[in-house]
Amino acid sequence: MKLISIATACVLVLTGIEAAATKNTQLPGLEKIKHVVYFMQENRSFDMYYGTMAGVKGFADPNVGIQDNGLNLFYQPDSKSPDKKNGTSYLLPYNFKGNRAGCTPGGSNSWYVQTPFNEHVVGPNHAAVNFGKNNNWPQGNAPASMGYLTREQIPYHFALAEAFTICDSYHQSVIASTNPNRVHWISGSVQGPPNNYILEDNTESVDLGWETYPEALTKAGVQWQLYQDKDNFDDNPLAWFGYWRHLKDGPEKQKGTGFLGLQTFYDQAKNGTLPPFSIIVGPTELSEHPSNTPAAGAWLQEQVVNAVMTGKNWKDTALFINYDESGGFYDHAMSPNLIAPSNKYVKDKFTGKMAPLGLGPRVPMVIVSPYTRGGHVFSDVSDHSSTLMFMEEWVGKTNNGTYAAPAKNIDSWYRDISSNLVGAFDFNNPDYSIPKLPTNEKPAVETGSKKLRGSNPTGRRLAFVHSSNGKSLAVSGDHGSGKKKKLMTRRLHKRDLKKGVIDPAAHFKAVPSGNGKQFMIQSINHPDQCIDVWGTEVLLNECKGTLWELDYHNSDAHHHLKHVGSGRYLNIGSNNKISLVKNHHDAHFSVYSVTASS
Secondary structure (H helix, E strand, C coil): CCCCCCCCCEEEEEEEHHHHHHHCCCCCCCHHCEEEEEECCCCCCCCHHHCCCCCCCCCCCCCCCEECCCCCCCECCCCCCCCCCEEEEEEECCCCCCCCCCCCCCCCCCCCCEECCCEEEECCHHHHHHHHCCCHHHHHHHHHHEEEECCCCCCHHHHHHHHCCCCCCCECCCCCCHHHHHHHHCCCEECCCCCEEEEEEEEHHHHHCCCCCHHHHHCCCCCCCEEECCCCCCCHHHEEEEHHHHHCCHHHHHHHHHCCCCCHHHHHHHCCCCCCCCEECHHHHCCCCCCCCCCHHHHHHHHHHHHHCCCCCHHHEEEEEEEEECCCCCCCCCCCCCCCCCCCCCCCCCCCCCCECCCCEEECEEEEECCCCCCCCCCCCCHHHHHHHHHHHHHHHHCCCCCCCCCCCHHHHHHHCCCCHHHHCCCCCCCCCCCCCCCHHHHHHHHEEEEECCCCCCCCEEEECCCCCCCEEEEECCCCCCCCCEEEEEECCHHHHHHCCHHHHHHHEEEEECCCCCCEEECCCCCCCEEEEEECCCEECCCCCCCCEEEEEECEEEEEEEECCCCEEECCCCCCCCEECHHHHCCEEEEEEEECCC
16 A cells, blocks of 8 residues: 555445435446455556466557667666566566565555755656656656566456456556545545645645545445554555544544454355445455565455455455556556547646546456356446446436536546446446355465553454453354354463464454444354443353453553443453453453464
């Protein structure tokens, strides 16, 4: 995402149009789509992933642009290269190889560069694109910009694209980094209040003042939800808008900036209970942003794709997988109209000169749906505006011919140049079969634990061990067992704790809720079960909202588990009884942060 080498993901989801929306008029065929999922990954160009793929606009492009020196745009000028043609030293795209191939960064994605003299000059991203000539990648950006991967290196990406439909003319909206492109993707613009501000970089100090698309959906009566874990790589674009920053805490704000979690999305996708519109923001390591690997991102894609394809609503679902921006990686396709006077130029707030806003380089886009099965390629010019324009058509028009949920910030330039993606679907010939795709190894983590200090319990499995008697909270019954589960205690041996080995029956998860510091305590083995309180009894029950707080005391590094409803503290007595007590001095716990392979 950012100019540093780390990673994440962002996903939007629409499910069937609710009662209010069903009165609207849609383009023919769109009524067959009841659920739409948008899933955005990080920092890869189209050529970097798919330049070698058969049947797409890649390295065999017969219409590749020609430079003034007579060479096509694959022959990028590079004065440091020993290879020469027509008197020009050049660098061709080259295959990243070795164990570090997938995590090797390309060039820079920045709009500008700040010199040691505090001056702002044209940055590597704009220098490479070179006002539409697209002929300055190694010298204007970096030689590493020219690296690419092959089918053997990213097998899942290739297989998914060849099972469904790939878009080979889909561009990032802005010649800039993550934040501008994600902002455009969620709102249709990077320009507006305050004072006609233009977001050119990853600045987050300004409260962006224009409307986001989820706001339009709320006004149209279409329900939606954002799914993210605490590790979201700061990739939730709603968090950069003043409306969401200053909105009073409540159901609407929780929908946009709360932490419902990716597992909830998977579960709801599979059982058919997703809301009409959702946004998923993924974790850093799985976003494919260098130096995070495509293999780790493929594992995340597999989770999303499988949840959708095996879900109850697969037959009427469309899943869009795209990338926010190219991450400084080369793409040979010249952006449409970038040289034309009618192009989208803005006044650069750093240099005071006019600079092209977009379109930027191409980025990958694959559409997964029964209506896109078969290994097709969609060639119409598209960008992040296109996903919003698809939403407009999907929600439909009212009786007066206006969009029920308009993306009102998309200006006429983007609307004229980009498609609404509807043409990628064949609504008359669906294929509901589920393709056999490669499996991806889950990103490896060590199994073990560490004793927790601090009061933030999220982002980890938890084990609660009473400080006095060494008993832990646990859940009876094996994972998947049909027997009724109950809350119990289990003694954890000191040698196991020292080794970091903790019985999975004692693994729990904190599910954030309430005021942000409160959470439900959910069983890992039985995620439909939480620690509940019934009167004065502590038991295992359905997860219906019993809230807890974790108090940390650093004097001797212990925790208290406080029941929010009663103000009492969870305790394990010498007789193994689990209860609530008034005196927290009797209720000291050691909390362990646990990792496991499953």
